[in-house]
Amino acid sequence: MTFTQDFVKGKSYHAWLPYKKMTDGTISQAFHLENSQGMESLILQTARQELTQGIQTLLGKVQDTTISIPLILGTISDAKLIKGQLDEGELLQALQKDGYLIQSVGNGEEKKIYLIGNSEKGTLYATFHFLRLLQTGENLENIKIVENPRNEIRMINQWDNMDGSIERGYSGDSIFYENNKFTKNLDRVRDYARLLASVGINSISINNVNVFEVETKLITSEFLPGVAKVADIFRLYGITTFLSINYASPIEIGGLETADPLDEEVKHWWNEKVEEIYQYIPDFGGFVVKADSEHRPGPFTYGRNHVDGANVLAEALQPYGGLVMWRCFVYNCLQDWRDRSTDRARAAYDHFIEHDGKFLPNVILQVKNGPMDFQVREPISPLFGAMEQTNQVLEVQIAQEYTGQQIDLCYLIPQWKEVLDFDTYAKGKGSEVKKIVDGSLFQNKHSGIVAVSNIGNDNNWTGHNLAQANLYGFGRLIWNPELSSEEITKEWVQLTFGHDSQVVDTVMEMLLSSWRIYENYTSPLGIGWMINPNHHYGPNVDGYEYSVWGTYHFADRDGIGVDRTVKSGTGYAGQYFSPNSDMYESLETCPDELLLFFHHVPYTHKLKSGETVIQHIYNTHFEGYDQAVGLKEKWSTLKGKVDSEVFNNVQLRLDRQIANAREWKDQVNTYFFRKSGIPDELGRKIY
Secondary structure: OOOOHHHOOOHHHHOOOOOOOOOOOOOOOOEEEOOOOOOOOHHHHHHHHHHHHHHHHHHOOOOOOOOOEEEEEEEOOOHHHHOOOOOHHHHHHHOOOOOEEEEEEOOHHHOEEEEEEOOHHHHHHHHHHHHHHHHHOOOOOOOEEEEOOOOOEEEEEOOEOOOOOEOOOOOOOOOOEEOOEEOOOOHHHHHHHHHHHHOOOOEEEOOOOOOOHHHHHHHOOOOHHHHHHHHHHHHHOOOEEEEEEOOOHHHHOOOOOOOOOOOHHHHHHHHHHHHHHHHHOOOOOEEEEOOOOOOOOOHHHHOOOHHHHHHHHHHHHHHHOOEEEEEOOOOOOOOOOOOOOOOHHHHHHHHHHHHOOOOOOOEEEEEEOOOOOOOOOOOOOOOOOOOOOOEEEEEEEOOOOOOOOOOOOOOOHHHHHHHHHOEOOEOEOOOEHHHHHOOOOOOOOOEEEEEEOOOOOOOOOOOOHHHHHHHHHHHHHHHOOOOOHHHHHHHHHHHHHOOOHHHHHHHHHHHHHHHHHHHHHOOOOOOOOOEOOOOOOOEOOOOOOOOOOOOOOOOOOOEEOOOOOOOOOOOHHHHOOOOHHHHHHOOOOOOHHHHHHHOOEEOOOEOOOOOEHHHHHHHHHHHHHHHHHHHHHHHHOOEOOEOHHHHHHHHHHHHHHHHHHHHHHHHHHHHHHHHHOOOOOOOOOOO
């Protein structure tokens, strides 16, 4: 099953699944899929088609079954396939939900390779893993690989609107909708499903969390047939479909006078609505809910709380196994900038901490990685670990809203690694975020990681060709958070570009350095939000400084930063477990990269590096600009070594990044020079 030809306009469309013929000797052995009659399930049929097509394409022809190694594809319930060859008891012990085994058995002419899943989804993931091994040239002699996903929920949130636009979309329009209807040709949705399944994504919500008038009707008979068609496509690839809902739906489409979650008519309405949805989509995943946040309706309107709001939906979904993904991005977005005691960073913790243990078992709190909003640098949300009796998932943003909008190169896997590896000390040392969101620390019923998608209908999916690495890397990292950034990066580069050592080394170096480069020329020492309001691209140091959104830096002639200490500030630092709370509270122990997030300090305050704050700002912004220029210089060395379409796409984006980095450098340095009156020690040009 190859990518649909209607959309094949260039090599970049295939992303990391090009399956081009391997002519460099990487594959020295031939393979064929042994007859698998009786495989009736749609997912297993998908796996068989993917494996057959992948092998034929990679090897350039249909292989002679008399000289090629048989591949045995199935699940552990296929006793006939594995009897006498694999230990079924061992498999049952080793393989968890969605897990799989890839194992060679026998030698010479008797050799076979088994691709066995604990479930049909596991078999599909084994298929993509095996094809990845072929593409990356791994040795398949005496192979035995056991893989189990660390996270139960591995989810993508689309922020697509039915008019075809995408909120915070930087790569064209929606592949799902146009003109307030489902797009007529859903072939590209299937191609997207392939990409997601190939890295183990198993869930997707297909509309924006900000649910407006037309999108509210997605749960009505007018649009549910369209939702069902999309769900049918994703089901082929083991992906469960969710919808974002409008909390005011009982009023807006139900004809009720209230959406009060404790009103009996409202409860009855949701019960009937959920029953209707499951008639169209029997394996419907559930609802994603943004309520009482940024002017979206919710239970607060009726004097109710988040527990009331989430549980009425959970009760309706519970008989069908459905889930409520209740977003914790809740804060007062009408703050008074004059009021130093109000702190947006505190909001999520303050709103939710009192409700631990009160949510129904099928409610999952969806928590952003930081307390603010996907900034290039901010601390980990203190909600992680603080709600021991409540299901939690981590939410990150693949779409680069605040990190360059897929114009600037900013590879986010190293950032997400830091998030997952952060020790919360919730149960003492060793209480990392990754153990909270995978459910192991508190033995939660549901767990996982969610991300805001970065794809659109641009031919290369992500606008910037190298931004495909963020989507690929997200899937691989949440499958196994122990993978290193380097391992994930090398995989993506080899799958996408092949095995030329110069290309692999250069692209890896560009990707792995790009997050810190972006941080260098944009936000110093944990101060974010110095960007243009609304569209969020490019510098505007005071863009939000006097706004109602609560995103301030408080720079004056003497210093900069937000005092979030317990002793003299907003008290945010006290939301963490010790020793993190003590570390952030103290000027002496607070990490430099977050200093201005937690403290207001003079420009002359010396960092642990020995630099003053003001000199650090100057140095990093000059360095970041030079590094952005260096990215283009590195990429230029690959001309003729990568596809010309891809080369030109990246080259143009790097040109735009250099221009952006220059504006950041000059505007930020000039702003703080004029504020502080302190010159650059190195005498460089500041305006």
